[in-house]
Amino acid sequence: MKFHFLSSENPEAKxxxxxxxxxxxxxxxEDSNYIIPIGGDGLLLKSLHTYNKLNKxxxxxxxxxxxxLMNNIKNDNLIEIIESSKNSNFKPLKMMSTSxxxxxxxxxxxxxxxxxxxxxxxxxxxxxxxxxxxxxxxICDGVLVSTSAGSTAYNLSAHGSIxxxxxxILALTPISAFxxxxxxxxxxxETNKIELFIIDNKERSSSVTADNIEFRNIEKxxxxxxxxxxxxxxxxxxxxxxxxxxxxxxxx
Numbered sequence: 157m158k159f160h161f162l163s164s165e166n167p168e169a170k171x172x173x174x175x176x177x178x179x180x181x182x183x184x185x186e187d188s189n190y191i192i193p194i195g196g197d198g199l200l201l202k203s204l205h206t207y208n209k210l211n212k213x214x215x216x217x218x219x220x221x222x223x224x225l226m227n228n229i230k231n232d233n234l235i236e237i238i239e240s241s242k243n244s245n246f247k248p249l250k251m252m253s254t255s256x257x258x259x260x261x262x263x264x265x266x267x268x269x270x271x272x273x274x275x276x277x278x279x280x281x282x283x284x285x286x287x288x289x290x291x292x293x294x295i296c297d298g299v300l301v302s303t304s305a306g307s308t309a310y311n312l313s314a315h316g317s318i319x320x321x322x323x324x325i326l327a328l329t330p331i332s333a334f335x336x337x338x339x340x341x342x343x344x345x346e347t348n349k350i351e352l353f354i355i356d357n358k359e360r361s362s363s364v365t366a367d368n369i370e371f372r373n374i375e376k377x378x379x380x381x382x383x384x385x386x387x388x389x390x391x392x393x394x395x396x397x398x399x400x401x402x403x404x405x406x407x408x
Contacts, residue, residue, distance in 0.1 A: 157235050160188035160212075162203065164195030169219035180234065185210055190238060190390075196220015197309070200389070201367060204246065204266050208385040213243060215390040224308050224400060227392045241390040244321045244397060246305050247346070250382035251366045256357050256375045263366035266387070267306030269379050270331070271352055271364050272298040274372065278334055279362045280355035285348055293355060294339070297332035298362070301350055301379050305389075308404055316341055318405050321397060326350075326381065346381035 159180050163173035173194050185191055185207050193203045193216045200216040207214075215238055218226030229237055248264040255261070273279040273296075281299055283291040302311035304319035307327050312318060316329030328350065329341040344350070353376050354362050363372040391397045 157190070157238070158183040158188045159190050159192050159234075160185045161192045161194065162199070163193070164199045164219065166195055166219050169194045169217075172217065172219065176234065185212065188212060190215055192217060192234075193226075194219055195226075196223050197225045200225050201266055204387045204389075205264070205367065208248075208264075208387050213388040213390050215241065224404075225305065225389065225397070227390075228395060229392065237392055238390060240393045242393050242396060243388050243390050244305075246387045246389050247303065248382050248385050248387075249301060249303060249326075249366070249379055250384070251364065252378040253364050253371045253374045254376040255371065256361075256373050261371045263369045263371075264382065264385055265306075265366035265369075266303060267309050267367050268300045268302040268311055269364065269366045269377065270298055270300035270310060271354070271362050271374070271377060272331070274361040274363055277360045279360055281362075282353040282355055283328070284351035284353070285344065287349070287351070290342075291336075291339075293335070294330060294333060295335040296330045299328070299330050299352065302327040302329065303381075308401065312404075317343060318401055319343075320401055348380070350379040352377045352379070 161173050163169040191212050191214050193199045216226035218228050248266050251263050251269045253261045278295050281294045304321050307319040314329045314331050316327045324346045326344045357375045364374050364377050
């Protein structure tokens with residue numbers, strides 16, 4: 157069993173990285189059987205973007221501040237833990253943005269695609285689902301579309317719903333909605349195509365971010381679930397991600 161280890165800048169994560177390299181050796185990402193990020197959810201997310209073309213499973217070890225998508229391992233028998241782990245497929249969102257000057261940009265997101273206002277003025281956004289207008293004008297700080305894997309991140313902070321990983325559902329969640337004030341968002345099948353249009357985009361300019369990739373001064377954003385760049389993420393069978401998601405829904 158061959159591993160490729162990488163860690164965050166956390167000193168404790170660095171120590172564990174060196175220890176595991178001594179125990180199991182270090183292989184290139186291309187030659188490894190598993191990619192092992194040691195840190196927080198941000199490092200796992202970065203690793204998915206960096207290595208998604210290699211079709212290698214990821215097993216994250218938690219040394220971050222939250223580490224919701226990481227594993228808390230209590231012993232050094234990494235091989236045994238991985239052999240008994242459960243896998244989940246992380247299907248990304250494919251985002252296509254069009255700027256006010258007509259430039260098109262494409263990016264993928266494993267957590268969420270979010271639109272945010274760039275000025276003191278609130279954004280005005282028209283929401284289309286499958287080419288049909290569902291909301292003519294959402295006045296807000298922004299709006300986001302989250303995968304099930306990302307539903308416990310920014311989406312949860314914006315009071316969006318937590319989604320089980322196998323739900324095949326996307327969360328469409330407003331960020332500080334002003335009108336309609338009581339709209340809390342929508343849950344959509346992964347088969348839906350979402351289009352977000354920025355109204356008065358010159359006066360009320362907005363940016364779009366796909367995970368950590370940002371494009372500014374946008375006019376339109378198209379979002380759909382993608383079968384490209386799907387990643388397999390492993391979770392310790394004794395501390396499953398399903399249990400974490402279930403328990404998170406009862407935290408108050």
